Amino acid sequence: MTRDDATVMDILQGGRCFYCDAPVGAKATFDHVIPQCYGGTDDPGNIVLAHRRCNQRKADRLPDSDTIDRLIAMRRGSRIAIWPPLLALRHAAPGQAEIAVARAVAALRDLAPSPVASSAPTAAPQPSAPQRGR
Numbered sequence: 001m002t003r004d005d006a007t008v009m010d011i012l013q014g015g016r017c018f019y020c021d022a023p024v025g026a027k028a029t030f031d032h033v034i035p036q037c038y039g040g041t042d043d044p045g046n047i048v049l050a051h052r053r054c055n056q057r058k059a060d061r062l063p064d065s066d067t068i069d070r071l072i073a074m075r076r077g078s079r080i081a082i083w084p085p086l087l088a089l090r091h092a093a094p095g096q097a098e099i100a101v102a103r104a105v106a107a108l109r110d111l112a113p114s115p116v117a118s119s120a121p122t123a124a125p126q127p128s129a130p131q132r133g134r
Contacts, residue, residue, distance in 0.1 A: 001030070005044040005080060012074055018048035019058060027051060033071060034085055035060040038098065039105035045075070045083035062097050065090055084108060 010028070017024045018031065031050040034040035037060045048071065050058070063071075068090045072082055085104035092100035 001042050001044050001047060005047075006030075006049075008078065008080055009044065009047065009049055012078055012080070013049050016049075017051045017054050018071075019050050019054040022051070024049055024051055029055045031055040031058060033063055033067075034083070034089065034101055034105075035062070038062060038101050039085070041083070043083050045081045046086065062089060062101065 013024075015023055015025070017028075028049040029052045030042075030047045031054075032040040032042075033046050033048055040046050063086075068086055071086065072090075075082055085101050085108070088100045088104035089097055
C-alpha cells in the first residue's frame with residue numbers, strides 16, 4: 001500500500017475510524033477487513049483506517065454483510081477498488097463464509113504472475129567420467 005493509497009483512504013473515510021466513525025487523527029491504524037489469518041492481504045481494497053482499539057476489538061473476525069456493504073458504498077467511484085474476496089464473502093451462502101473467502105483468495109493467487117525465471121542460460125549437466133577401480 002502506498003502513501004497515496006493511505007491519503008485517499010483518509011479522504012474517503014473523512015478522517016474517521018471505519019468502525020466507530022470517530023476522528024482518528026494521527027492515531028489511525030490499518031485494519032485488514034479480511035484478516036490475514038484468512039488470507040487477507042495488504043491490498044488497499046482490503047484495508048481501512050481504524051483506531052487501534054477498534055482494530056483490536058474486531059480482531060480476526062470476518063466482517064458481516066452490513067460492514068461490507070458500507071465499505072462498497074464508501075469506495076464506489078474511488079480509485080481504491082473493493083478486494084474481490086470481500087465480494088465473494090458478501091455473496092457467500094450462510095455458513096460458507098470461510099470457504100468462500102478461501103476459494104476467492106486461492107483464485108487470486110492462481111491469477112498472480114509467477115516469478116520470472118532467470119534469463120541466464122544454465123549449463124547442461126556434463127556426464128561424469130567413468131571411475132576406474134585401483
